[in-house]
Amino acid sequence: MNTNDFSIRHIGVDQLDADEMLRTIGVKTLDELIEQTLPSNIRLPKPLDLPEPMTEREFAEHIADLASKNEVFTSYIGQGWYDTVLPPVIQRNVLENPVWYTSYTPYQAEVSQGRLEALFNFQSVITDLTALPLSNCSLLDEATGGAETAFLLFNERSKAKTKAGARKLFVDKEVFPSTRDVILTRCAPQGIEVVLGKWQEFDFSGEFFGAIIQYPGALGGVHDYTAFVEKAHEADIKVGVAADLMSLVLLTPPGEWGADVVFGSAQRFGVPMYYGGPSAGYIACRMEYKRTLPGRIIGLSKDRLGKEAYRLALQSREQHIKRERATSNICTAQALLASMSGFYAVYHGPEGLKNIARRIHSYAGFLAGKLKGLGYKLLHEDFFDTLCIILPEEEGFMAKLREIAEECRVNLFYSPCGCVALVSIDETTLPEDLGVLCHIFASAVGKDSNFNDEVGEHTIHIDRKYVRTSPFLGYEVFNKYHTETEMMRYIKRLERKDISLTHSMISLGSCTMKLNAASEVIPLSNPAFCNIHPYAPADQVQGSIELLENLKELLATITGLPAVSLQPNSGAAGEYAGLRTIRSYHEAHGNGHRNKVLLPASAHGTNPASASQCGYQCVIVACDEHGNVDWEDFMKKTEEHRDDLAAMMITYPSTHGIFETNIIDLCKRIHDCGALVYMDGANMNAQVGLTNPGFIGADVCHLNLHKTFAIPHGGGGPGSGPICMTLALAPYAPTHGYGVDFEPIEGNIVAASPQGSAGIDVVSYAYIRLLGTKGLERATRTAILNANYMAVRLKDTYGIVYTGATGRVGHELILDCRRLKETCGVDESDIAKRLMDFGYHAPTLSFPVHGTLMIEPTESESKAELDRFLDVMQCIWDEIQEVKEGRVDAEDNVLKNAPHPEYEVVSDTWTHSYPREKAAYPLPFLRENKFWINVARVDNGFGDRNLVPAFCACLAPTIEG
Numbered sequence: 001m002n003t004n005d006f007s008i009r010h011i012g013v014d015q016l017d018a019d020e021m022l023r024t025i026g027v028k029t030l031d032e033l034i035e036q037t038l039p040s041n042i043r044l045p046k047p048l049d050l051p052e053p054m055t056e057r058e059f060a061e062h063i064a065d066l067a068s069k070n071e072v073f074t075s076y077i078g079q080g081w082y083d084t085v086l087p088p089v090i091q092r093n094v095l096e097n098p099v100w101y102t103s104y105t106p107y108q109a110e111v112s113q114g115r116l117e118a119l120f121n122f123q124s125v126i127t128d129l130t131a132l133p134l135s136n137c138s139l140l141d142e143a144t145g146g147a148e149t150a151f152l153l154f155n156e157r158s159k160a161k162t163k164a165g166a167r168k169l170f171v172d173k174e175v176f177p178s179t180r181d182v183i184l185t186r187c188a189p190q191g192i193e194v195v196l197g198k199w200q201e202f203d204f205s206g207e208f209f210g211a212i213i214q215y216p217g218a219l220g221g222v223h224d225y226t227a228f229v230e231k232a233h234e235a236d237i238k239v240g241v242a243a244d245l246m247s248l249v250l251l252t253p254p255g256e257w258g259a260d261v262v263f264g265s266a267q268r269f270g271v272p273m274y275y276g277g278p279s280a281g282y283i284a285c286r287m288e289y290k291r292t293l294p295g296r297i298i299g300l301s302k303d304r305l306g307k308e309a310y311r312l313a314l315q316s317r318e319q320h321i322k323r324e325r326a327t328s329n330i331c332t333a334q335a336l337l338a339s340m341s342g343f344y345a346v347y348h349g350p351e352g353l354k355n356i357a358r359r360i361h362s363y364a365g366f367l368a369g370k371l372k373g374l375g376y377k378l379l380h381e382d383f384f385d386t387l388c389i390i391l392p393e394e395e396g397f398m399a400k401l402r403e404i405a406e407e408c409r410v411n412l413f414y415s416p417c418g419c420v421a422l423v424s425i426d427e428t429t430l431p432e433d434l435g436v437l438c439h440i441f442a443s444a445v446g447k448d449s450n451f452n453d454e455v456g457e458h459t460i461h462i463d464r465k466y467v468r469t470s471p472f473l474g475y476e477v478f479n480k481y482h483t484e485t486e487m488m489r490y491i492k493r494l495e496r497k498d499i500s501l502t503h504s505m506i507s508l509g510s511c512t513m514k515l516n517a518a519s520e521v522i523p524l525s526n527p528a529f530c531n532i533h534p535y536a537p538a539d540q541v542q543g544s545i546e547l548l549e550n551l552k553e554l555l556a557t558i559t560g561l562p563a564v565s566l567q568p569n570s571g572a573a574g575e576y577a578g579l580r581t582i583r584s585y586h587e588a589h590g591n592g593h594r595n596k597v598l599l600p601a602s603a604h605g606t607n608p609a610s611a612s613q614c615g616y617q618c619v620i621v622a623c624d625e626h627g628n629v630d631w632e633d634f635m636k637k638t639e640e641h642r643d644d645l646a647a648m649m650i651t652y653p654s655t656h657g658i659f660e661t662n663i664i665d666l667c668k669r670i671h672d673c674g675a676l677v678y679m680d681g682a683n684m685n686a687q688v689g690l691t692n693p694g695f696i697g698a699d700v701c702h703l704n705l706h707k708t709f710a711i712p713h714g715g716g717g718p719g720s721g722p723i724c725m726t727l728a729l730a731p732y733a734p735t736h737g738y739g740v741d742f743e744p745i746e747g748n749i750v751a752a753s754p755q756g757s758a759g760i761d762v763v764s765y766a767y768i769r770l771l772g773t774k775g776l777e778r779a780t781r782t783a784i785l786n787a788n789y790m791a792v793r794l795k796d797t798y799g800i801v802y803t804g805a806t807g808r809v810g811h812e813l814i815l816d817c818r819r820l821k822e823t824c825g826v827d828e829s830d831i832a833k834r835l836m837d838f839g840y841h842a843p844t845l846s847f848p849v850h851g852t853l854m855i856e857p858t859e860s861e862s863k864a865e866l867d868r869f870l871d872v873m874q875c876i877w878d879e880i881q882e883v884k885e886g887r888v889d890a891e892d893n894v895l896k897n898a899p900h901p902e903y904e905v906v907s908d909t910w911t912h913s914y915p916r917e918k919a920a921y922p923l924p925f926l927r928e929n930k931f932w933i934n935v936a937r938v939d940n941g942f943g944d945r946n947l948v949p950a951f952c953a954c955l956a957p958t959i960e961g
């Protein structure tokens with residue numbers, strides 16, 4: 001055994017274990033099993049042509065080499081990304097801590113109280129700083145926040161506006177170009193007309209339903225929008241405001257001057273720029289909009305025994321429930337980054353934040369004074385951190401300025417007209433840096449900078465009327481943990497409440513919770529990748545560019561689709577981007593009338609939601625009793641909608657975990673209708689190296705790099721959802737204006753940053769380079785082996801809902817729990833909760849089939865772990881039989897009362913009809929490794945009726961009164 005070979009670290013099963021598992025399954029070799037699983041007509045004729053695998057050591061050297069090709073200049077570019085100090089206590093204990101980064105979206109509240117609290121803190125930061133009562137627990141970025149806001153305003157139009165057919169949205173010229181462009185791309189297919197203009201000149205007449213402005217503006221100006229908002233409201237127009245979170249510490253928050261929705265980015269709350277992402281977007285709104293607010297909301301509720309507990313609230317609003325009626329397609333968001341930003345606020349507290357914001361502002365003001373002294377004019381007298389400097393009308397002045405700045409290793413924002421430069425001061429700016437800036441601007445006009453060090457830290461340089469007077473973050477949690485010891489223990493205390501991959505396998509079907517290897521995530525802390533602005537000049541970031549280009553090439557090889565865009569920040573964002581690409585392709589080919597998308601009934605909820613976001617109508621195709629697309633219905637629907645069909649969206653292997661045998665015919669038929677095939681790549685873990693979307697006949701697919709390609713799930717994000725497509729589609733793929741364009745650019749823009757979550761993509765790059773062709777193929781084969789092993793072991797008890805023609809499953813399996821309810825009153829969610837008593841996270845609950853559990857073991861789990869999980873499932877099966885046969889009470893039993901929290905197990909008043917030991921230690925292994933649960937089963941109704949989405953005065957005592 002070559003212990004340098006990374007594949008033996010990533011793949012949990014070795015040859016000996018595999019042989020035993022194959023015997024259990026009843027096949028001689030893994031080849032035989034794969035033959036029985038994948039239809040032969042879809043198998044790739046030869047192995048993927050990828051570079052040889054690297055050892056972990058070699059990869060570390062390779063990545064250091066790439067990092068050395070990046071030059072980290074001091075960035076004053078701004079435009080939505082600012083340098084920030086990630087507090088080391090958060091870096092070490094959250095960003096670099098697998099308990100935080102490997103956990104799943106907190107659907108199972110009882111084993112997620114830690115991250116639920118962290119996200120609740122984030123929501124509280126957002127509601128307090130914006131002065132609006134309701135916030136979700138993150139969006140993908142600021143620009144998509146703008147698009148979500150546009151739709152929220154549209155969906156919340158008054159009755160009168162709806163009746164009048166109001167479809168116009170005003171977007172101010174001082175909204176960041178990336179935000180504007182994402183709004184334009186998203187609104188076009190919905191028939192929403194975006195009107196760009198200056199807010200000062202807007203006359204409020206016409207069929208406008210909403211207006212979006214920015215505070216401070218993209219050119220740095222802080223404006224008094226009070227009268228604007230008043231007039232808008234008089235005209236029945238709702239107002240969305242893009243706001244810089246740090247500025248709201250110092251400036252009167254939009255909620256106080258009437259904003260209906262506020263959105264933006266929380267990046268500068270301790271999250272590195274990462275060459276554009278990931279970081280958390282935010283959105284806050286009036287309480288009345290709670291049903292249309294996109295994304296997830298954490299609420300405070302109670303557990304079965306009355307203890308306070310957090311949970312996801314108002315889940316029925318979520319896209320996967322609403323499907324084609326959804327008003328957003330967001331699923332994976334930015335949980336890890338939102339948690340980090342929440343912790344940043346906890347660590348600094350209101351006073352610390354004020355210090356930071358005042359210092360930033362004060363330094364900007366100092367610089368403004370100096371620049372004026374040098375003879376420069378500023379566009380705005382009222383600013384927070386960004387100065388818009390009007391440059392002398394001298395031929396070549398900007399080029400000269402830029403040359404001097406780059407000699408000083410400084411990046412500014414240079415406008416394309418050559419007439420202004422922008423400087424955005426941030427948390428990391430030091431008095432010496434101001435000296436350098438003064439020197440740059442002085443040299444450009446041939447003067448001496450006369451810099452002295454007397455830089456004020458608390459001087460307010462703007463009109464007093466803009467200064468915030470309302471207190472914020474007075475709640476206990478933001479005023480307690482300001483030393484590193486206290487902070488470290490607070491983070492640890494939350495962390496102990498959560499199940500992550502550091503505890504046990506997380507067998508969530510469709511989510512691919514595989515190993516996120518240390519070698520893959522270590523580069524996320526490398527300053528040469530962290531501290532890069534997405535608009536930094538290309539010659540400074542050759543390392544990042546090379547890395548991303550390499551990654552694109554690898555993904556093209558793996559998918560068999562040659563053109564790749566890394567812009568989408570999640571799987572659902574990829575679906576939307578892919579469909580938007582298809583739409584533009586059809587429009588360019590005179591087929592703009594094609595407006596229908598075919599979807600199998602089993603499709604993931606984001607599929608229909610993304611199709612709707614693209615302005616498409618969904619046509620649902622039935623599934624047959626084997627879980628495949630019903631061929632007859634498929635033929636009927638394709639015939640019926642032949643001329644209107646834009647695309648079919650299909651997941652392969654299907655969400656039922658089955659490789660359909662007629663997939664190639666299906667794709668052919670769609671093409672015959674003049675439509676295109678969109679493949680949802682969430683199940684790529686069953687394909688890599690064995691088959692691929694290009695080979696099967698798809699035109700475009702997205703990849704969930706945060707599933708198959710090892711980016712950690714982060715408790716609900718970050719994600720990365722690149723799309724891979726044919727060359728025919730490539731001209732319509734996402735593009736970007738790189739922020740320099742103050743006029744809208746042509747094309748589809750789907751994210752704030754040109755390369756989306758570039759920062760996190762290094763993980764997938766590492767994953768592919770470490771495994772190489774053979775390792776990737778073995779990973780896929782092992783994922784299929786593990787799933788089939790579990791299917792064989794579980795089929796005689798629970799039963800498997802769908803198997804393929806030869807009785808095999810793909811890389812996941814669906815356990816049948818539907819009959820239990822009638823026979824003994826136990827349902828799939830009781831099983832999910834009981835698993836927690838054994839230290840396991842539940843499999844996917846009731847998706848894609850109601851009343852089932854979907855298990856995806858992944859290749860990273862060992863046979864020992866699979867066996868332990870199977871023992872647990874057997875033990876639970878036996879407990880179900882006790883209920884069924886009346887040997888235990890029908891209500892007071894270990895299943896119905898699960899999970900059993902520590903505080904109940906040790907309480908003096910144990911009242912259950914079974915012993916504590918059966919509740920807490922049902923199997924011997926638990927004596928060695930018990931995960932103690934913090935709360936009892938969380939009430940699923942309570943949170944919706946009394947939604948408490950953030951700390952508020954009624955809930956927690958405030959320090960500032």
Ligand SMILES: *Cc1c(COP(=O)(O)O)cnc(C)c1O
Pocket residue numbers: 330331332510511570571572573604606607651655680682683704719721
């Ligand atoms: C996870 C998943 C998605 C959505 O991906 P996100 O990154 O969460 O947006 C779409 N389709 C399927 C089948 C999935 O499993």
